[in-house]
Amino acid sequence: MKGSDGPQATGSSARYQILARVRRPRCIFVGPGSWGRRVLRRVDRYFDVIALVSNGRFETVEWSARHYPQTPHLLDLSDALTLPFVDAVFFATPTRTHAALTCEALQAGCHVFVEKPLSLEPDGAIRAVTMAERYGLEVFVGYVYLFHPGFRFLSSVASPESIRSLRFEWVRPQLSGSLHGELLCHDLAVTIALTGELPKRVVVIDSCNRFLRCRIELPSGRLCESTMELRQDMLKRKTLTVIYEDGMTYKWHDDQVFSVDDPVVGLLNQEGEDPLSREISAFRSAIEGHRPRMVDDRRFSIGIARLLSHLEDNVGT
CATH class of the missing domain: 3.30.360.10 (Dihydrodipicolinate Reductase; domain 2)
Structure with missing residues (x-):
């Protein structure tokens, strides 16, 4: 759970390990644009998508209402993060937003899948990775190849x-x-x-x-x-x-x-x-503890951001 200084270091992870035995993980999807829609269709196979978040463009809202009529479409990530039992957040947003949005989701106690790269500068990547390590959460960067x-x-x-x-x-x-x-x-x-x-x-x-x-x-x-x-x-x-x-x-x-x-x-x-699909399956396996977490190998986050x-x-x- 989220406390005054963020989630407890192991609370979110322990909560997920228990709930994962009885239900599919629940996620928020941010950025259902042209590429994001391709990702979202695969996410839907492995996660229950409980909210979509976008910048409110008419075409995006219309598409979401047509293809995901039962899923709330919100304009603010902070509102979506108040929903109960959110296990993970997917980000398919412009690169400049990745690090800050990742930190916001981590602060709420959620695992994160973020499109590559995590950041174009090391400070943002360091903040996100350090926060994930402190809270025992995953930051999985989408290097699909x-x-x-x-x-x-x-x-x-x-x-x-x-x-x-x-x-x-x-x-x-x-x-x-x-x-x-x-x-x-x-x-x-x-x-x-x-x-x-x-x-x-x-x-x-x-x-x-x-x-x-x-x-x-x-x-x-x-x-x-x-x-x-x-x-x-x-x-x-x-x-x-x-x-x-x-x-x-x-x-x-x-x-x-x-x-x-x-x-x-x-x-x-x-x-x-x-x-x-294999990548998203790997993310789920990582947060379930069935494979190593990407956040533990800083070369793919902080290392690439520095380069x-x-x-x-x-x-x-």
Whole structure:
């Protein structure tokens, strides 16, 4: 329960462990915009959505009333947080709001799923993570590519130490945020998870308002590079080329992985559950205590925020 100085350190966690045995977890969903609606449809499979929160745009309110007629639609998170037995809050809101909204939900004793990145500056990430640790709550940052079959394949090929280099390439027609805030943060998360190393720094090689090329410097000196481009004349795509110490090379292109020795035959089998659903299932498992919590690995929250912050002043506009 929420006290004068926030929830008790273990009260919310203990309460959830008991209630989880008899009911599905209850959540608030904040930000049912274009991307948020995709997330919300998956959240609905694993959580009881007891309230939607938005900025009140007519189109969003109309959509919510049509698709979730029994779910209250509120304009203020603080009002939603007064509802009884709220276990978690999902945020699909602009990046600049992530850290502050996360802290507000944590203060109310709720676990948090927040879209990537947690913050573009370390202070906000530190506040959120420190609060979550104090209250025994989860902050799960939505790096969906960590739950993609392509990532699972590449991480199973060999040990993290066997990776020689990574090269990320992105093309997007448009983005709602910056190239580094929307795309590079994914590359940093995948780099950490595949190599086991938190990058020392990210160095801008070339940039303008529609193009960014960076070198991701690892403590081991291994080669990592990311190129991001906005091109309205091209279809969106994502490619990760991974070279291992034995010379084996794989390309993770969109939803398939290929060996450079046979660039035609895909190596991934079709799976029933999509990465976004798998990610939300992982969040529920984390708050139920069935898997490690993401908040306990600060590389994906504070570490990435520090790297993105140092990049801000060096990106061309």
